[in-house]
Amino acid sequence: MKNKKRYTVTAALPYANGPIHIGHLSGVYLPADIFVRYLKYNGKKVIFISGTDEHGVPITIKAKEEGLTTKKIVDKYHILIKKSLKKIGILFDNFSRTTSKIHYKTSISFFKKLYKKKKFIERETEQYYDNKVNQFLPDRYILGICPKCNYNIAYGDQCEKCGFSISPEELIKPYSYFTGVxxxxxxxxxxxxxxxxxxxFLEKCIKNKKHFKKNVYGQIKSWLNEGLKPRAITRDLNWGIPIPIPNNLGKVLYVWFEAPIGYISSTIEWSFKKGKNWEKYWKYPNTAIINFIGKDNIIFHCIIFxxxxxxxxxxxxxxxxxxxxFLNIENKKISTSKKWAVWLxxxxxxxxxxxxxxxxxLISNMPETKDTNFSWKDFKQKNNSELVSILGNFVNRVVVLTKRYFNGKVPYPDKLSKKDLSILDNIKKSPLKIGFFIEKYNFKYALLKFMNLARLGNKYLTLEEPWKKFQLNKKRVKTIIYISFQIIGALGYLSNPFLPFTSKKILKMLNLKKKKWNFILKSNEIVKPGSKLGELNFFFKKIKNLIKL
Known part of the structure; x- marks a missing residue:
């Protein structure tokens, strides 16, 4: 991937049938954002693409529940989702929607290309139909017992409990969502x-994908071992993109077929706004396309797309x-239907x-290789014991000492000890250590490496005790504070992928301009002596009361 000229990074299109919850954030949007921020910090050409998925049965179900039209539902949640993601620092280059004219045009064009190549199979089959409402039932409108885990409210496309992908015919005792019959x-x-x-074709591709995460690779292999089967790309619905074939009223593109095309249509929309050539990001071999998704979308993105x-x-x-x-909450699976979620x-x-x-x-507990658990007790502990006591405490102590002893200016150092030189060497190596794990999509460990730098600063300050040495050895104190500011400067730059709001505050306090990621590798001095500190509107405060869901 290192020889790629540009990057197209996509984040799964969230369904516009409800707000974003922390499971979405942990599973898809935070890892994608960290990766994009890192690439951009390295000066790479990268576009970050997503948008709301506004077709499919979950949308129509939500519309019925809220007594609104499907259009009003998708408008409502598109705005809420877009605003929430922006507020938490997820900054897309383009965040579109699958009800846009560009998406309709792109999806229809894609379908026509495959249709003209005669790649589809046309079949007449028997599908479930509810006589009471005179309607064919899409997979999500059919419920029953999961054949794998025996969960009794499984949908006709996937079991919400075990995540197993199923077909309506496999359900035990199926019944209609509308009438229960x-x-x-x-x-x-x-x-x-x-x-x-x-x-x-896919088996050959998989041989070249040894760099895939084990959970992804394993699920693809499982499907290939079972043998792939033809899959319908149209549905009988009145909400969706009509298929461009005459005399087929009421047939629309199945959402799993047109939703991934949303990445392409969103990129085209971006190109119109920016006057760029979108094809470079989807058709040129020197481009790397990275799709960030949750595990329930692996088959769609790794086999079908x-x-x-x-x-x-x-x-x-x-x-x-x-x-x-997946991320669970208080050891229970997130369920939007059962209102068990923390909404962003x-x-x-x-x-x-x-x-x-x-x-x-969320990053420190990211479900990268297995399901993990979010609890408010852990939220409080990580805030108080890590963000406040380690990162916040270190920065705050250095700033207070600088204002007390040096009128708020970074002091000039005296002779550097072996310990000082060792710390400066550690600072220089930090971008490589952190970047190594980001490039491996191991964001949890990358964050740990970042926090280790703050731990190093705290330990250094505690062992050196400059508050005790000032009267006897002012020169040594100057050096200690100077070295501490080199650590803080590095923390300011390196926190951006993980903690962008904190990064901005630290850099503003130090009057530092944004630099490339590897600037620290080449710089002998991140924070110049004599620099006047700006105001520190401090960022982390202890949480006293335990929050309950």
Whole structure:
């Protein structure tokens, strides 16, 4: 990936049927944001793309629940999701929506290309139909018992409890979402993507994807071992993108087919705004496409979407799909239907100026290889014992000592000891240590390496005790404070991917301009002596009362 000229980084399109919760943030948007910030800090050409997914049955279900039209539902949640992500520091180059004219045009064009190449299979099959409401039932409108874990409220496309991808025919004792009665089977015509014809193609691709995360690679292999089967790309619905085939009223593109195309249409929208060539980011082989998703989307992004791109013929394939596992809350699976979630917009309202606290807690506990758990007790502990006591305490002590002894100016150092030189060497190596793990999509460990630098500063200050030495050895105190500011300067730059609001405050206090990531590697002096400190509007405060959900 290092020889790539540019990067297209996408984050899964959130369904516009509800607000963003911390599971979405931990699983997709924070890892994507960290990676993009790191790339941009390194001066790479990168676009960060997403948007709301505004078709599909979950949208229509939500509209019925809230007594609104589907259009009003998607408008409501598109605005809320976009605003919430921006407030937590997730800054997209373009955040679009799948109800846009550009997306309709792009999706229809994509479908036509495959249709003209005669790549679809046209089939008349029997599908579930609810006689009481006179409607074919999309997968999400069919419920029943999961054949894998026996959960009794599984959907016809996926079990919400175990995450198993299923088809309506596999459900035990299926019933209609609308009426609760057992649906009948009725004939209908649909178009299928022949995934089975591209099994060999995918198997060859997988051989070159040893850099995929184990959880992603394992799920792909599992599907390939079972053997791929044709999958329908159309549905009987009145909400979606109508298929461009005459005399097929009521047939729309299935959401899993058109939603990934949303990455492309969002990029095209970005290109119109910026006057750029979007094709460089999707068709040029010296571009790396990285799709950040949750584990429930692995099959769509690692099997179906690559096959779609392959059949089309004009697109490059994604370089990596670093999917995360799930985040639970208080040892219970997040469930929007059961109202068991921590909503991002509510957090931002209740915890003003604590954006980086949530970012820190979620990154430090990110479900990168297995499901993890969020608890308010852990939230409080990490805030108080790590952000306040380690990072905040170190910066605050140095600033207070500088104002007390040196009129708020960074002192000039005297002779550097071996310990001082060792710390400066450690600072120089920090961008490489942190960057190594970011590039491996191990953001949890990258954050640990960052915090180790703050720990080093705290330990240095505690052992040196400049407050005790000032009267006897003022020169040594000058050196201690000077070295401490080199650490703080590095923390200011290196915190950006993880804690962007904190980074901005530190750099502003030190009057430092934004530099490239590797600036620290080459710099012998991050903070110049004689620099006057700006105001420190301090960023972390102890939480006294335990919060309960």
């Amino acid at each position: 057992k649906p009948i089977l009725k004939k209908t015509k649909h178009w299928y993507l022949p995934l089975n014809k591209y099994q060999n 690559p096959i779609m791109l392959k059949i089309h013929g004009n697109y490059i394939l994604p370089d990596n799909v670093p999917a995360n596992e 917009h509510e957090y931002l309202e209740d915890f003003t100026n604590k954006e980086d606290v949530l970012r820190y807690v």
